[in-house]
Amino acid sequence: MDEIILATSAxxxxxxxxxxxxxxxxxxEKHDIPDIxxxxxxxxxxxxxxxxxxxxxxxxEIINSILDKEKISYNECVIIGDRLYTDIMLAKKNWYDFNIGFIRRNK
Structure with missing residues (x-):
């Protein structure tokens, strides 16, 4: 809680x-928790x-820095995401093609 008070006092x-x-x-495993x-x-x-x-x-910028370093364009790579809503926003915001595939986690 001290960190939140410090951050909001800035x-x-x-x-x-x-x-x-x-x-x-x-x-x-049990439920969603707040993320950053x-x-x-x-x-x-x-x-x-x-x-x-x-x-x-x-x-x-995070994608472009990797593409620049590897000297490839976005249409020469596959980006695998972990959060559907941010993955879709990334594709729409940057005009990337987007396909959805799912991997089932065994519990």
């Missing part, structure tokens, strides 16, 4: 807000500040 400080990814929930996107929303509402930078999906 509205008067000119500190950049960096978001690693936008996932709102993280699935667990939920906490970022809390900070946004409390401080009226939006993240200066988002590195993960659906931001295309």
């Amino acid at each position: 509205k008067d400080i000119d500190t950049p807000l960096i978001e690693y990814h936008s996932d709102l929930v993280c699935p667990t 996107g939920s906490f970022i929303k809390l900070i946004e509402i409390t401080t009226q500040k939006r993240p200066n930078k988002i590195f993960g999906k659906p931001n295309k």
Whole structure:
């Protein structure tokens, strides 16, 4: 809780807000739990500040940095995701072709 209080008190400080990814929930064996996107929303509402930078999906910079390093284009690779809603947002936001496949987890 101290970390949340510290983060939300930063509205008067000119500190950049960096978001690693936008996932709102993280699935667990028992139930979903809040993920970093939920906490970022809390900070946004409390401080009226939006993240200066988002590195993960659906931001295309993370994909482009890999494509640039490997010297390939997006139509020469397959991106495998882990969260359907951010995977779809990544594809739509960046005009990538998108196909859905599912892998069943045994419990």
